[in-house]
Amino acid sequence: MSFIRRIEIPIMIFVIFSLLILFNYFTGMAYEAASTVISWAPILWILSYIVGYVSMIRYHVIIIHKKQKDWIYSIIVLVCFIITFLLGQLYKPAFDFVFMHILLPLQVSMLSYVGFYTYTVFFRGARTRNIYALFLLVTAIIIMLWQAPATSAIIPSVVPISIWIRDVLQTGAIRAILIGIGLGIILIFIRTMFGYERSYVGGE
Amino acid sequence: MSAMLPKVDRLIFLLFLFFIAIPFILPVALPLPISPTTLKYKEILENLRKGDTIIWFVDAMIGAWAETAPGDIATFNFILEQCREKGVKFVMVTTFHAESLAYAETIFKNYLNTEGLTYGVDYVYLGWIPGYESALAGIAGNLPAIVKTDYYGTPISQIPMMQNLHSIDDFAISGFTSSTSPDPYIRQWSKKPIITNILAANIGWIMPYVEKRIIVAYLAGVRGAAEFEYLIGRIGSATKLISAQSTAHIYAVALLIAANIYYFGFVRRRGEVIKK
Numbered sequence: 001m002s003f004i005r006r007i008e009i010p011i012m013i014f015v016i017f018s019l020l021i022l023f024n025y026f027t028g029m030a031y032e033a034a035s036t037v038i039s040w041a042p043i044l045w046i047l048s049y050i051v052g053y054v055s056m057i058r059y060h061v062i063i064i065h066k067k068q069k070d071w072i073y074s075i076i077v078l079v080c081f082i083i084t085f086l087l088g089q090l091y092k093p094a095f096d097f098v099f100m101h102i103l104l105p106l107q108v109s110m111l112s113y114v115g116f117y118t119y120t121v122f123f124r125g126a127r128t129r130n131i132y133a134l135f136l137l138v139t140a141i142i143i144m145l146w147q148a149p150a151t152s153a154i155i156p157s158v159v160p161i162s163i164w165i166r167d168v169l170q171t172g173a174i175r176a177i178l179i180g181i182g183l184g185i186i187l188i189f190i191r192t193m194f195g196y197e198r199s200y201v202g203g204e
Numbered sequence: 205m206s207a208m209l210p211k212v213d214r215l216i217f218l219l220f221l222f223f224i225a226i227p228f229i230l231p232v233a234l235p236l237p238i239s240p241t242t243l244k245y246k247e248i249l250e251n252l253r254k255g256d257t258i259i260w261f262v263d264a265m266i267g268a269w270a271e272t273a274p275g276d277i278a279t280f281n282f283i284l285e286q287c288r289e290k291g292v293k294f295v296m297v298t299t300f301h302a303e304s305l306a307y308a309e310t311i312f313k314n315y316l317n318t319e320g321l322t323y324g325v326d327y328v329y330l331g332w333i334p335g336y337e338s339a340l341a342g343i344a345g346n347l348p349a350i351v352k353t354d355y356y357g358t359p360i361s362q363i364p365m366m367q368n369l370h371s372i373d374d375f376a377i378s379g380f381t382s383s384t385s386p387d388p389y390i391r392q393w394s395k396k397p398i399i400t401n402i403l404a405a406n407i408g409w410i411m412p413y414v415e416k417r418i419i420v421a422y423l424a425g426v427r428g429a430a431e432f433e434y435l436i437g438r439i440g441s442a443t444k445l446i447s448a449q450s451t452a453h454i455y456a457v458a459l460l461i462a463a464n465i466y467y468f469g470f471v472r473r474r475g476e477v478i479k480k
Contacts, residue, residue, distance in 0.1 A: 031346070035346035038345060039346075041335035041342065042333055042335045042339055042342075042350065044335075045336075045338075045339075046334055049302070049334075096313070099266075099310060103266060104266055107269070108266075108267060108269060116220060119455075119456065120216050122456055122460050123216055123463045124463070126460050137464070141457050141460060141461075144453045144456055144457050145457060147427065147449075148451075148452075148453035149235065149427060149430070149446060149449075149450055150235055150450035152237060153236070154235070167411065167415075170408045171408070174409060178412055181387070
């Protein structure tokens with residue numbers, strides 16, 4: 001049993017399957033085997049949901065059992081979870097109602113709430129205390145005028161300036177970030193292959 | 205000043221509500237210049253030929269509904285129009301999250317005009333293939349290995365239009381709707397042209413791919429959707445929202461200017477007086 005719990009086992013599984021997929025990608029050989037491995041991903045994804053649900057239920061049951069702080073909210077979470085789950089399985093129209101008339105407005109409200117606070121930030125935080133803040137402010141104003149169709153029609157000169165900001169300044173910065181991300185992915189993959197990166201199996 | 209701030213917040217919130225409500229209370233037709241990118245987007249969809257298959261990954265979260273759903277609804281109905289008129293085939297699928305499944309399902313069941321089309325022959329909805337990038341890779345590499353049934357549980361071997369779809373090579377073009385990273389679609393589907401309906405805030409993210417012509421056209425949030433609705437002559441929710449977006453942005457610019465006038469006119473001057 002202790003052999004199965006060794007950290008080297010999942011690392012070996014990772015290395016073997018990664019090499020198989022890489023081999024197929026670069027040579028075109030072992031196509032069926034690589035496809036089979038990739039087709040396991042949805043199953044593993046679903047299993048991760050089940051693990052998540054079990055963990056969530058366990059967490060809230062413990063809170064309710066020990067009557068910890070705000071335990072009443074845990075009851076609400078569990079009741080909502082059970083009702084939504086059962087509706088999804090047993091009565092689709094009611095599930096659609098929950099989605100369209102409860103979940104959707106709540107999610108959109110949460111985002112709108114952030115929107116309101118953004119507007120107070122415009123007033124409180126966007127003050128030009130130095131030259132860099134001035135650049136940021138001017139750029140923000142130009143982009144916002146451009147993004148509002150009415151103003152970009154009334155002041156057409158904001159359009160070419162905005163496109164220049166987007167295509168030159170912003171794209172340049174994003175490209176650098178993307179290259180950084182790409183290099184990071186390669187580096188993490190190599191570290192994982194050699195067993196230095198172990199956080200995904202609970203190591204350090 | 206600090207005691208006054210909550211009052212300022214309330215005033216800012218009230219004015220914000222007022223400005224976004226104006227276009228709904230007093231409908232005014234604010235000008236809407238059509239972006240070249242939206243024109244290109246329509247052109248690409250229009251140029252699909254008989255027998256071409258387009259696959260669309262509907263991977264947005266529910267919170268993005270207001271911004272991405274109008275574009276999706278207009279796009280999918282336009283694609284279905286191409287299916288009706290030219291014999292184009294349309295595959296819809298979601299890979300990202302259970303929330304994306306609910307998002308896609310709502311659009312599929314409630315907003316698509318499939319009149320005159322046959323399910324399984326002209327269009328198909330594959331439901332949720334969990335795994336995100338792994339699922340994208342699987343569909344691109346060996347579709348039958350990863351997709352066993354459609355949304356209704358029908359084996360894909362029994363769906364006529366799926367018989368000729370085995371990998372990325374069998375699709376003319378792919379599209380995606382995303383409220384997060386566009387990178388996985390580029391990594392797995394860049395072999396074929398890609399179009400996208402994406403949050404306006406994420407446009408900067410896709411620009412390097414647009415420059416390289418990996419993403420050949422895009423709709424930029426509500427504005428792109430409103431432009432597209434205008435181009436295809438199907439007025440939907442984006443057209444109603446876009447005027448409110450205009451007034452909200454103008455209000456934001458006014459707030460930025462007001463904040464700086466206040467800062468330089470009162471706060472800094474008062475600070476200088478104290479220093480002296």
